[in-house]
Amino acid sequence: MSSWEEQRRAWQAEIEKRPPAPASTSSGIPVDPLYAPPAAGEARDPSSIGFPGQYPYTRGIHASGYRGKLWTLRQYAGFGTAEDTNARYRFLLEQGQTGLSVALDLPTQMGFDSDDPEVEEEVGRVGVAIDTLDDMEVIFAGLPLDRISTSFTINGTAAILLAMYLAVCEKQRVPAAKINGTIQNDILKEYVARGTWIYPAAPSMRLIVDTIEHCAAHAPSFNAISVAGAHFRDAGCTAVQEMGYTLADAVAYVQACVERGMNVDAIARQVSFFFYTHMDFFEEVAKYRAGRRLWARIMRERFGAKDPRSWMFRFGCVCGGSTLTAQQPMNNVVRVSYELLSAVLGGVQSVFTAAYDEAFALPTEATAELSLRTQQVLAYESGVPAVADPLGGSWYVEALTDRMEAEIAALIERIDGMGGMVRAVEQGAIQREIAQEAFRQQKRIDSGEKVIVGVNRFAKPEEPQLTLYEPDPRIRERQVARLAEVKRRRDGAAVRRALDELKAAARGTENLVPRLLACAKAYCTVGEMNGVLVDVFGRFQEPASV
Amino acid sequence: MGGRLRVLIAKPGLDGHDRGAKVVALALRDAGMEVIYTGLHQQVDRVAAVALAESVDVVALSILSGAHLSLTRKLMASLEARGIRDDVKVVVGGAIPPPDVPRLLELGVARVFPTGVPLEEIVKWFGGIERRSAA
Numbered sequence: 001m002s003s004w005e006e007q008r009r010a011w012q013a014e015i016e017k018r019p020p021a022p023a024s025t026s027s028g029i030p031v032d033p034l035y036a037p038p039a040a041g042e043a044r045d046p047s048s049i050g051f052p053g054q055y056p057y058t059r060g061i062h063a064s065g066y067r068g069k070l071w072t073l074r075q076y077a078g079f080g081t082a083e084d085t086n087a088r089y090r091f092l093l094e095q096g097q098t099g100l101s102v103a104l105d106l107p108t109q110m111g112f113d114s115d116d117p118e119v120e121e122e123v124g125r126v127g128v129a130i131d132t133l134d135d136m137e138v139i140f141a142g143l144p145l146d147r148i149s150t151s152f153t154i155n156g157t158a159a160i161l162l163a164m165y166l167a168v169c170e171k172q173r174v175p176a177a178k179i180n181g182t183i184q185n186d187i188l189k190e191y192v193a194r195g196t197w198i199y200p201a202a203p204s205m206r207l208i209v210d211t212i213e214h215c216a217a218h219a220p221s222f223n224a225i226s227v228a229g230a231h232f233r234d235a236g237c238t239a240v241q242e243m244g245y246t247l248a249d250a251v252a253y254v255q256a257c258v259e260r261g262m263n264v265d266a267i268a269r270q271v272s273f274f275f276y277t278h279m280d281f282f283e284e285v286a287k288y289r290a291g292r293r294l295w296a297r298i299m300r301e302r303f304g305a306k307d308p309r310s311w312m313f314r315f316g317c318v319c320g321g322s323t324l325t326a327q328q329p330m331n332n333v334v335r336v337s338y339e340l341l342s343a344v345l346g347g348v349q350s351v352f353t354a355a356y357d358e359a360f361a362l363p364t365e366a367t368a369e370l371s372l373r374t375q376q377v378l379a380y381e382s383g384v385p386a387v388a389d390p391l392g393g394s395w396y397v398e399a400l401t402d403r404m405e406a407e408i409a410a411l412i413e414r415i416d417g418m419g420g421m422v423r424a425v426e427q428g429a430i431q432r433e434i435a436q437e438a439f440r441q442q443k444r445i446d447s448g449e450k451v452i453v454g455v456n457r458f459a460k461p462e463e464p465q466l467t468l469y470e471p472d473p474r475i476r477e478r479q480v481a482r483l484a485e486v487k488r489r490r491d492g493a494a495v496r497r498a499l500d501e502l503k504a505a506a507r508g509t510e511n512l513v514p515r516l517l518a519c520a521k522a523y524c525t526v527g528e529m530n531g532v533l534v535d536v537f538g539r540f541q542e543p544a545s546v
Numbered sequence: 547m548g549g550r551l552r553v554l555i556a557k558p559g560l561d562g563h564d565r566g567a568k569v570v571a572l573a574l575r576d577a578g579m580e581v582i583y584t585g586l587h588q589q590v591d592r593v594a595a596v597a598l599a600e601s602v603d604v605v606a607l608s609i610l611s612g613a614h615l616s617l618t619r620k621l622m623a624s625l626e627a628r629g630i631r632d633d634v635k636v637v638v639g640g641a642i643p644p645p646d647v648p649r650l651l652e653l654g655v656a657r658v659f660p661t662g663v664p665l666e667e668i669v670k671w672f673g674g675i676e677r678r679s680a681a
Contacts, residue, residue, distance in 0.1 A: 106560035106611055110587075118589070121616035122560050195562015195586045235565045322565070326662045362612075435568040442569050446664045455662060542585045546571045 008036065026280040026450075027238035029403055035395035049398060052347075052388040056296035058289050058401065060347040061312040065388025072350035073375045074099035074151060074316065075368060080475045081482065082138035085128040089143060091365070095372060099149040099181075101352060102139070103127030104161070109196040111157050111530030114479040124475035126362070127153075130161065131479070132523045134486045136168045145169055149180035151226070151316070151350075156198040158185035159207045160529050163516035166219065182223040182272060182316075185211055188249045189228050191425045191540065192434065193235035198530065201422050203537035207512060208253060209260050214513035216266040225253060226316070228274040232430075234322040236438020239283050240404060243291045244411030245421070245430060246273060247298065251412070252421040254303055264303045268310030272349075276321040277339040282400055284339070285391055288315070288346030290405035294412075317343050320354025320371075328454030332356035337374055344384060345391050351375060428543030435546050483525070490523040498522040499532050506536040551677050554602040556584045556593040558621065561611035566639055566661065570606065573665045574672055590617060594624035597634055603678050605634055610641040610661075618653050633678055637671075639663075 002010075015033060023031045050056065053063030062068055075097055077088050089100055104127040107119040113131050114123045123129050130136060140150075145168075154161045162183050169179050187204040190197045197204070208225060215224035229246030237245070250271060257267040273291070277284050295313035299305040319339035324332045333356045340353055353371040355363030363371070378384060391397045418424045425431070444450040451457045498519040505515045519529050555571050557564055564586060571581045582600055584593060597605050605625075609617060618638055625631045631654075638650050639659035647658045659668055 110560045112560075119560060121613035122611060125612045126561075190562070193562075193565075195557075195564060196560075234563070236569070326660060435565075435572065438565050438569050439572040442573070442665050446666050456664070545585075546568045546575075546581075546583050 025239070025283040025400070026278065027240040027283060027404075027407070029240075029283070029400070029407070031400075035399055037395065049392060055300070055308065055311055056293040057312060058293045059389035059392045061292070061314065061349075062388070065347075066344075066385035067388075070379055070385060071344065071348050072099040072149065072316070073097050073372060073379070074101045074149075074350045074352050075372055076101040076103050076153070076318075076352050076354075077363075077368065080124045080128065080472055081478050082128060082130070082135040084124075084472075085139050086141055086143075088365075089139070092368075092372070093143070093148070095369060096376065097372060099151065099350060100143070101151045102153065104152065104154055105129045106196070108161075108526055109154060109156060111160075111198055111526055111534070113483060113525045113527035114476060115483055116527060120476055123479055124472075129475070129479045130164065131483045131525045131527070132486050132490075133164050133167050133520050134482070134523060136164045137171065140168055140172070145172055146174045146178045149182070151182040151184075153184050155184050155187055155190045155194070156196045156204075157526055157530055158183045159211050159513060159516055160520075160526055162211055162215075162224070163513060163520040166513075166517055167520040176219040177221070179219045179222045182226045183211070184228055184274070185225045186228045186249060186253075188252060188421050188425050189231050189245070191542075192245070192430045193231040197540045199533060199537040200540045201426055203533075204540075205252075205256050205422065207533075209256050209262075210511045210513050212253070212257055212267060212270045213260060213262060213511055216262065216270055220269060222270075223272045223314075224270045226272050226274045227253065230274055230276040230318055230321065232434060233276040233278065235434045236322075236441055237434045238437060239278065239280065239287045240407045240411065241433070241437065242275060243287050243294075243404070244408045244415070246275070247291065247294060247408065248412050248415040248421045248424075250295070251298060251302070251416075254299075255420070258303065264299070264305045265307040265310045268299055268303075268305050268307070273313060273315035275315060275317045276323075277317045277319045277343040277346075277348075278321070278323050279335060279339065281338060281342045282397060283404070284342040285346045285397055286400035286404045288343070288348065289389075289397070289401040290408055291315075292347065293401075294405055294408055314349050316350035316352070317348050318352045318354060319343060320352075320358060324354060324356070324358055325452060325455050327459060329356050331454050332358075333370065333374065336371065337378070340375060340378055341384065344378065345389075347389065426543065428545045431543065431545035486523055487525075494522040495519075495524050495528070498524055499528055502529065503532045503536060506533055549677055551579045551604070551672060551675055552582070552600060552602040553579055553604045553606060553672065554582045554584065554593070554597050554600060555606045555608065556588055556596075557586045557608055558588050558590050558593055558617045559609065559611060559613050560587060561609060561613070562586050563610040563640075564608065566610070567606075567608035569665070570608070570639065570668060573669055577669045577673065579672060590620040591624050593621060594628055594630075597625065598628045598630055601678065602634060603675055604656075604672065605636050607636065607638045608640050609638065612641065614638055614640065614642055615646060615649060615653070618650055618655060622654055635675060639668075 052060035106122045108130045112119045212224040227250040229242040233242040292313040296311040299311045319336045355367035355371045357367045502515045571583045575581045635656040637657045642660040
């Protein structure tokens with residue numbers, strides 16, 4: 001029997017005889033053909049990896065992994081009017097979904113009412129239209145808001161929608177302390193990648209601090225911010241950039257709350273994260289492990305958080321996004337399944353698996369169901385959730401985790417050097433970096449260097465036609481009629497009073513959430529509240545970015 | 547006579563997904579064309595006004611929100627009102643379901659580039675367009 005060292009040398013000689021082609025991760029990190037300890041017995045110091053549920057949480061935030069609590073199966077849905085969306089939610093909850101994720105239409109996200117002629121083609125199109133509290137009441141009618149968690153993908157108008165949700169919970173007599181869920185409320189990445197910005201950076205940061213402060217005091221189980229890397233990623237950046245920009249954004253938000261005078265441990269409980277999981281399997285696992293470790297260090301060392309819960313990096317993700325292809329769309333089911341597995345091996349807390357037809361349109365009921373079943377098969381049939389961090393200790397995964405952590409930390413340091421994320425974004429610096437990376441990636445795809453099955457390899461000339469979701473052409477008409485009815489019924493004097501008080505408060509420095517809550521309860525519209533804030537705050541001016 | 551092709555890349559409506567718009571802008575610029583990118587949230591009327599003021603050869607709309615039919619219809623009317631409907635070619639790119647491609651062509655769109663079309667194909671098509679002699 002030859003010694004370990006002899007075996008290693010023999011392997012090395014074999015490799016050198018026929019050196020394999022170089023390979024790298026999608027972020028460009030070079031990858032060796034094999035990972036092994038450098039010499040016999042020279043294993044990595046186990047204390048640097050640690051245990052799940054312990055600082056720095058490389059192996060996960062829960063001591064028992066998924067045995068104690070499975071990740072939340074959370075599908076993004078919402079379309080048409082409030083009644084349509086309520087019906088879809090009831091269906092999804094009956095099918096075993098455990099959290100709601102509310103998709104809002106663009107007018108709601110941008111602060112327009114459904115009767116605004118400027119936005120007629122967009123009402124109820126990519127999500128549900130919400131104009132007043134009345135719509136919110138219909139969407140959540142009969143749903144157990146004290147037992148499910150609700151996530152809103154809302155940013156520019158996040159404070160307004162939060163106020164409406166708090167109001168609807170109050171009306172359903174659910175105590176604020178029992179409300180679970182998230183608003184995305186991450187404006188910095190909107191300036192860079194998703195585009196639903198309204199006000200300039202300074203007042204936007206103020207509104208975000210207002211919501212975090214309000215929830216920390218009144219609804220501590222509701223996450224007032226979900227710092228999202230997802231949209232950087234779909235805009236074309238690498239996994240390293242996705243995690244680096246996201247943590248730099250989170251640093252900016254925590255810093256702003258600290259400057260308001262909040263206790264860092266109260267802030268930390270309000271912050272969660274959100275990413276896209278893409279196709280480079282081990283890189284995605286390492287991305288999440290590295291991000292978890294870095295965030296723990298940032299909260300403990302940079303901000304001095306004392307409560308171990310403040311060090312925990314809690315995140316959700318989407319599997320799908322821009323990795324879905326319009327060509328051979330059934331292949332997307334396979335892509336989403338692998339992405340889901342890597343997210344779960346990375347220790348994710350909640351997952352949305354996209355439907356295979358989302359490269360074309362909103363999912364149909366059948367495709368949305370299949371994407372939920374994809375999660376259930378992994379959760380209940382595969383045995384994967386039985387062991388915490390099963391890839392922990394893998395020479396490759398640990399080495400990649402270390403390497404990614406170093407690259408992400410260097411990126412954060414570079415952004416610190418630019419004066420932080422707010423400055424970098426106002427100057428368009430991050431926008432330019434991402435556009436360049438997206439262009440580079442596209443050229444790699446077009447040249448065939450990066451293979452996408454069914455697109456630049458194994459493509460077929462004829463594509464089968466899918467049955468797609470067709471939006472109801474009368475959505476706007478129905479929604480405008482609902483809005484007119486609410487406007488007729490509401491107390492006009494109370495509306496004016498609430499809006500005047502909001503305006504006065506916006507000019508000062510007080511927390512705006514209670515004022516917005518008063519507006520919501522008076523059935524002020526999203527457009528009316530936003531109009532007041534635009535009057536006081538102005539609009540963001542987009543810097544040149546290409 | 548014409549010189550370099552002038553292209554206006556526009557993001558009409560509220561949709562904020564501009565990866566495609568920016569990547570195409572960089573690719574066309576790399577290929578030697580003059581590219582103007584409007585930025586996000588443009589009103590269709592303003593897009594038509596910029597097309598006129600900058601005497602562009604092509605207006606390229608990038609839309610991923612599903613509102614492509616009505617936004618394109620509005621742009622065509624706005625170009626018509628400014629008297630440049632026949633001088634400017636309009637192309638549409640983004641999340642366009644296959645059944646909507648012929649509908650867009652019927653509205654007078656010169657070419658549709660749904661997501662997934664290689665850059666090379668887009669650049670090649672633009673390369674075949676002649677600069678307006680007016681300039």
